[in-house]
Amino acid sequence: MPENPVPASPAQPPSALDAQPMRVLRQFRIVFNAVKTHFRQVEREAGVGGAQLWALSVIQQYPGIGATGLARELDIHQSTASNLVRGLVERGYVSGSREGADRRTVALHVLPPGQEVLQRAPMPFAGVLPDALASLDGATLGQLERNLDLLIAELGADDEAGKVPLSQL
Numbered sequence: 001m002p003e004n005p006v007p008a009s010p011a012q013p014p015s016a017l018d019a020q021p022m023r024v025l026r027q028f029r030i031v032f033n034a035v036k037t038h039f040r041q042v043e044r045e046a047g048v049g050g051a052q053l054w055a056l057s058v059i060q061q062y063p064g065i066g067a068t069g070l071a072r073e074l075d076i077h078q079s080t081a082s083n084l085v086r087g088l089v090e091r092g093y094v095s096g097s098r099e100g101a102d103r104r105t106v107a108l109h110v111l112p113p114g115q116e117v118l119q120r121a122p123m124p125f126a127g128v129l130p131d132a133l134a135s136l137d138g139a140t141l142g143q144l145e146r147n148l149d150l151l152i153a154e155l156g157a158d159d160e161a162g163k164v165p166l167s168q169l
Contacts, residue, residue, distance in 0.1 A: 035166055038128040046121035051165035055084045056114055057125035059094055064107040077163040
């Protein structure tokens with residue numbers, strides 16, 4: 001009479017908590033949630049989105065800046081900067097006037113309602129991620145940049161996505 005074989009126990013996968021890719025994924029989630037939480041706080045307290053707040057703060061810092069300069073300061077596409085400016089002008093937070101000899105460029109200035117938004121908005125105006133990155137030393141930033149370049153290449157991601165503000169994702 002054949003012996004009843006003992007059923008093999010199913011292989012147990014390694015704990016997701018112990019797998020390095022999962023730990024790194026969790027770190028990304030922590031970063032993204034910190035960013036998202038800050039954007040929600042900005043929206044709640046200031047009544048504007050994170051990108052609009054950052055744009056408003058740059059216009060305050062550089063009175064007379066144009067859309068091209070704003071795009072450069074925020075490291076975003078010029079059309080994105082123009083859309084941000086349009087929204088700020090429509091809400092009465094910013095004025096645009098043609099200045100200079102050729103009168104082609106529009107100089108932006110923060111209006112009193114925009115000043116009020118900045119006064120009630122939580123810091124940092126640029127957002128928690130740019131602020132945290134700016135606080136890191138050069139060697140750490142260099143290592144992070146190289147490692148993220150590898151990850152981006154592995155994802156096959158479009159570099160143009162880097163010109164979209166996080167608050168608009």
